[in-house]
Amino acid sequence: MGGRYLSGRRGVARFHGRYDVPLNFQVTHKATEMIVTWSTVNDTRHMVEGSWVEYGLDVLNLTANSSYSGTTSFRNQYIHRVKLTDLEPGSVYVYHCGSELGWSPVFWFKTRPAGQSWSPMLAVYGDLGNSYAESLTILQKEAQRGLYDAFIHAGDFAVGDEFLRQIESIAGYVPYMTCPGNHEQANNFSDYRNRFSMPGNTEGLWYSFDVGPIHFISISTEVYYFLEYGFELLTRQFNWLKDDLKIATLAENRALRPWIVVYGHRPMYCSNENTDDCTTNQTQTRTGFMELLGKGLEDLLYDYGVDLEIWAHEHSYERLWPIYNYQVYNGSLDSPYSNPEAPVHVITGSAGCSEFHDPFKLEQPYWSAFRSADYGYTRLKVFNSTHLYMEYVSIEHHGVSIAYHCGSEKGWSPVFWFKTRPPGQSWSPALAVYGDLGYHNARSLPHLQNEVQRGFYDAVIHAGDFAYDMNDEEGNVGDKFLRQIESMAGYIPYMTCPGNHEANNNFSDYRNRFSMPGNTEGLWYSFDVGPIHFISISTEVYYFLEYGFELLARQFNWLKDDLKKATKPSNRALRPWIIVYGHRPMYCSNKNTDDCTMNQTRTRIGTPDIMKLVLSNLHQKGLFWQLGKLLDLLSRINLYVSDGLEDMFYKHGVDLEIWAHEHSYERLWPIYNYQIYNGSLMEPYRNPGAPVHVITGSAGCDEKHDPFKSEQPYWSAFRSNDYGYTRLKVLNSTHLYMEYVSVEHHGKGKITEPQDIIFRKYPKIGLYTW
Known part of the structure; x- marks a missing residue:
C-alpha cells in the first residue's frame, strides 16, 4: 500500500486498455476490508505497476495493486481482484480501478460499522437475468439511494459481461454477495469462481461472514446435483459447514451474533407445479445420499439452531411455517414466528429472468404460509438481537412515481417527483x-x-x-x-x-x-x-x-x-x-x-377551572357584561368542566x-x-x-x-x-x-x-x- 495522488489519468478515454467488464465488490470477514473485482481485455501484467485501485475517504490518495486470477472460458479476459485493508469502519470511501491505459468511473462504498450492535438492511433474491430482469430498475434505484447495506443474490445469474454491466450500479456501491445456482455449473463453475470474489478459500462456492448481529452462511446446493464433478466437493462443504456451525453456536459467539442465516440456491421444500426436486419428499439437499451415509443438510441446520434459510431456483416467492422433516414447529398459535422451534424457509426466486414464472400447485400445503407468483424481491432487516423482519416486494404492485413542477408563463419551479401510496392497508x-x-x-x-x-x-x-x-x-x-x-x-x-x-x-x-x-x-x-x-x-x-x-x-x-x-x-x-x-x-x-x-x-385533564379563567379574562378586559352571552355559547358547545x-x-x-x-x-x-x-x-x-x-x-x-x-x-x-x-x-x-x-x-x-x-x-x- 502506498500513497499516490492522481496526475491527470482519470480523464483517459482509451476503452481497450481500461476495465472492460464492470466491477463488483464484496465483504470479507472483517469490517475493515473490502474486495474489488474487475476485468480487462488486455493483459496488464507486463506493465510496471499492472492494474490497481485508487481509493480514499475524500480523495483518491491510496492505492492497492491487483492480483491476476486467470481468464474466462469464452474469450481472453483478464480478471483482477484487490483486497482493500485497514479501512475505517462505518466510513464512505471513493474509488476507481484501472491502469496507465485507462480508468473506470469513480464509485463509492460504505464500510460496515464495527461490532454487532447495529441494524443491517439487505436486499435478497435469486434468478435475476439480463433479459426480463423485472426487478432490476427498482433495485438499482434503491441501491443508489443507500437503502441497503448488502445484496444477496442466491444463484442463477446471466453471468456475462452484459449482466455485470447491468448490476454495476448496484455492485459497484454495495457488497454483492452470491452463491452458485444451476445456471453457473458450466466447466465446474469456472465463470462463477472467476467473476465473483467471495470470502474464504473455496472460490466462492461456500463461505461465511458476519454483518451486525447476523452470521451468514452461503452454500452451494449444486454440489448435490452436478455429481459429474465428484463427491469430494459435497463432502468438503458438508464438513466445513459442520465446523462453521460449531464455531458460530459457541455460547460466546451466539451471544454476539444470535442470528444464523443460511442461503443457497435450490430449496428443500416448495409447492410449485413442476418436477423440481423440492416438490418431492426426498430432496437431495435435505436428505443427502445413501452412498455418503446421508450428508443431508436439514438435520445439520436444525441441530445447530439455524434461524432462517433463504433459497431461490423456483421463479416465485414462498414463505414456510417453521419446519423440520415436514413437521411444523410454530412458536405459538398466536405468534408462529416468535421463538419458533425449527428454521424458517423463504424462497425468493422471482427477481426476473427469461424463463418467466413458476406457477404453484392449486392446493397450498399445510407447511406453506404464503405464496406469490409476482415478480419481486425480498427485504431483510435485523433490528436487534431479538427481532428480524422480512417483507416481499412485488414490483407488479410497487406504486407509481409522478413528476411535476409548478409555475406560470413567467417561470417554472424545478421538476420534482413523488410516489403515490400503495392502495389498501397491507403495506x-x-x-x-x-x-x-x-x-x-x-x-x-x-x-x-x-x-x-x-x-x-x-x-x-x-x-x-x-x-x-x-x-x-x-x-x-x-x-x-x-x-x-x-x-x-x-x-x-x-x-x-x-x-x-x-x-x-x-x-x-x-x-x-x-x-x-x-x-x-x-x-x-x-x-x-x-x-x-x-x-x-x-x-x-x-x-x-x-x-x-x-x-x-x-x-x-x-x-x-x-x-x-x-x-x-x-x-x-x-x-x-x-x-x-x-x-x-x-x-x-x-x-x-x-x-x-x-x-x-x-x-x-382539560380545563376544570374554565369558569374561573373566563371570569378572570372578562374582568381584566372590562367585558363583564358579555358573561351571559358567553355562558349561552358554552352551553351550546357542551363545554362545562372536562x-x-x-x-x-x-x-x-x-x-x-x-x-x-x-x-x-x-x-x-x-x-x-x-x-x-x-x-x-x-x-x-x-x-x-x-x-x-x-x-x-x-x-x-x-x-x-x-x-x-x-x-x-x-x-x-x-x-x-x-x-x-x-x-x-x-x-x-x-x-x-x-x-x-x-x-x-x-x-x-x-x-x-x-x-x-x-x-x-x-x-x-x-x-x-x-
Missing part, C-alpha cells in the same frame, strides 16, 4: 418524526434531507414549531425555512400540526402555508397510511384561549367522533394502529416550568402518542393517569394496557436543548438530550418499530435507544410477523 410505511426544527441551528436537517432523497421514508411528521418563527421579518423567516425543507417536502408528504411558535394572528401563517386534510385549515385532521390511522391535533387550543374556547370545543367534539369511527370493529380490523400527534406533551421530566412537568397538564384528552385516548385504545415542544427525546412506559400499564415485565410494549408517549422535539432550533431533571421518574423509560429525530415503521398489523437517531453520533450510525422499541399487539398470525 409497511416508514416515517421520519420530529418537532421543533428551526431555520437556525437545524441540526437534524442535513441528515433528514439525505435520507428523504435516498427514499428512506413514505412521509414526514413535523409535530409543531417551525422556523422560529414563520411570521418573523414580515414572513421572510418562514420563506427561508420552507426553502430549507423543499428538498423533503417537494418529494414526500410533509404532515404537520401547529405549535406555540405558530400562534401569531390566530395561527394565520401556519393555516396559509400548509395544506393539511380536513376543513379546519390544518389545525386538526386525520388520515390513513397503510395499517395506521393518524390523528393530528392542536394542543395550542388549550393554551391560547384569547382566540376563544370555541376552537377547543370543536376539536374535542370532532376528535371524539373521529375516534368512534376509527374504533368500529370493521375499521380497526383494517387499520389496527391509531397514532395521535400534537405539539405539547402530557408528561415530561424536563427541568423547566412547562405545563407537562406538572400533574395537571391542560391537554391531559375537555381533557387522556381519558378519551385511553378509552378508545390509542396506541401511540407523539409530542414535541421539549427540546429533547423521551420515551415513556405505557401510561394512564400516572399509572404504568406495561404488557409484561419482560415485554412491556407487547399488548400494553395504555398508550405509549414519545416526545421528540430535539430536531434543532435556536433555543437549543431542554435539560432533564436529575432524577428520572418511574414512568420514563428512556431520555436523551442529543439533537436528533425519530424513525417510525409499522411492519404490519401487529408490529410497530421506533428508533431515535442522534445526529451528534450520526456519522457512526448511532441509534441512541438502548433497546429497539417494538410494539406488539392483538396477537394473531401476521403475514410478515417475525
Whole structure:
C-alpha cells in the first residue's frame, strides 16, 4: 500500500486498455476490508505497476495493486481482484480501478460499522437475468439511494459481461454477495469462481461472514446435483459447514451474533407445479445420499439452531411455517414466528429472468404460509438481537412515481417527483418524526434531507414549531425555512400540526402555508397510511384561549367522533394502529416550568377551572357584561368542566402518542393517569394496557436543548438530550418499530435507544410477523 495522488489519468478515454467488464465488490470477514473485482481485455501484467485501485475517504490518495486470477472460458479476459485493508469502519470511501491505459468511473462504498450492535438492511433474491430482469430498475434505484447495506443474490445469474454491466450500479456501491445456482455449473463453475470474489478459500462456492448481529452462511446446493464433478466437493462443504456451525453456536459467539442465516440456491421444500426436486419428499439437499451415509443438510441446520434459510431456483416467492422433516414447529398459535422451534424457509426466486414464472400447485400445503407468483424481491432487516423482519416486494404492485413542477408563463419551479401510496392497508410505511426544527441551528436537517432523497421514508411528521418563527421579518423567516425543507417536502408528504411558535394572528401563517386534510385549515385532521390511522391535533387550543374556547370545543367534539369511527370493529380490523400527534406533551421530566412537568397538564385533564379563567379574562378586559352571552355559547358547545384528552385516548385504545415542544427525546412506559400499564415485565410494549408517549422535539432550533431533571421518574423509560429525530415503521398489523437517531453520533450510525422499541399487539398470525 502506498500513497499516490492522481496526475491527470482519470480523464483517459482509451476503452481497450481500461476495465472492460464492470466491477463488483464484496465483504470479507472483517469490517475493515473490502474486495474489488474487475476485468480487462488486455493483459496488464507486463506493465510496471499492472492494474490497481485508487481509493480514499475524500480523495483518491491510496492505492492497492491487483492480483491476476486467470481468464474466462469464452474469450481472453483478464480478471483482477484487490483486497482493500485497514479501512475505517462505518466510513464512505471513493474509488476507481484501472491502469496507465485507462480508468473506470469513480464509485463509492460504505464500510460496515464495527461490532454487532447495529441494524443491517439487505436486499435478497435469486434468478435475476439480463433479459426480463423485472426487478432490476427498482433495485438499482434503491441501491443508489443507500437503502441497503448488502445484496444477496442466491444463484442463477446471466453471468456475462452484459449482466455485470447491468448490476454495476448496484455492485459497484454495495457488497454483492452470491452463491452458485444451476445456471453457473458450466466447466465446474469456472465463470462463477472467476467473476465473483467471495470470502474464504473455496472460490466462492461456500463461505461465511458476519454483518451486525447476523452470521451468514452461503452454500452451494449444486454440489448435490452436478455429481459429474465428484463427491469430494459435497463432502468438503458438508464438513466445513459442520465446523462453521460449531464455531458460530459457541455460547460466546451466539451471544454476539444470535442470528444464523443460511442461503443457497435450490430449496428443500416448495409447492410449485413442476418436477423440481423440492416438490418431492426426498430432496437431495435435505436428505443427502445413501452412498455418503446421508450428508443431508436439514438435520445439520436444525441441530445447530439455524434461524432462517433463504433459497431461490423456483421463479416465485414462498414463505414456510417453521419446519423440520415436514413437521411444523410454530412458536405459538398466536405468534408462529416468535421463538419458533425449527428454521424458517423463504424462497425468493422471482427477481426476473427469461424463463418467466413458476406457477404453484392449486392446493397450498399445510407447511406453506404464503405464496406469490409476482415478480419481486425480498427485504431483510435485523433490528436487534431479538427481532428480524422480512417483507416481499412485488414490483407488479410497487406504486407509481409522478413528476411535476409548478409555475406560470413567467417561470417554472424545478421538476420534482413523488410516489403515490400503495392502495389498501397491507403495506409497511416508514416515517421520519420530529418537532421543533428551526431555520437556525437545524441540526437534524442535513441528515433528514439525505435520507428523504435516498427514499428512506413514505412521509414526514413535523409535530409543531417551525422556523422560529414563520411570521418573523414580515414572513421572510418562514420563506427561508420552507426553502430549507423543499428538498423533503417537494418529494414526500410533509404532515404537520401547529405549535406555540405558530400562534401569531390566530395561527394565520401556519393555516396559509400548509395544506393539511380536513376543513379546519390544518389545525386538526386525520388520515390513513397503510395499517395506521393518524390523528393530528392542536394542543395550542388549550393554551391560547384569547382566540376563544370555541376552537377547543370543536376539536374535542370532532376528535371524539373521529375516534368512534376509527374504533368500529370493521375499521380497526383494517387499520389496527391509531397514532395521535400534537405539539405539547402530557408528561415530561424536563427541568423547566412547562405545563407537562406538572400533574395537571391542560391537554391531559382539560380545563376544570374554565369558569374561573373566563371570569378572570372578562374582568381584566372590562367585558363583564358579555358573561351571559358567553355562558349561552358554552352551553351550546357542551363545554362545562372536562375537555381533557387522556381519558378519551385511553378509552378508545390509542396506541401511540407523539409530542414535541421539549427540546429533547423521551420515551415513556405505557401510561394512564400516572399509572404504568406495561404488557409484561419482560415485554412491556407487547399488548400494553395504555398508550405509549414519545416526545421528540430535539430536531434543532435556536433555543437549543431542554435539560432533564436529575432524577428520572418511574414512568420514563428512556431520555436523551442529543439533537436528533425519530424513525417510525409499522411492519404490519401487529408490529410497530421506533428508533431515535442522534445526529451528534450520526456519522457512526448511532441509534441512541438502548433497546429497539417494538410494539406488539392483538396477537394473531401476521403475514410478515417475525
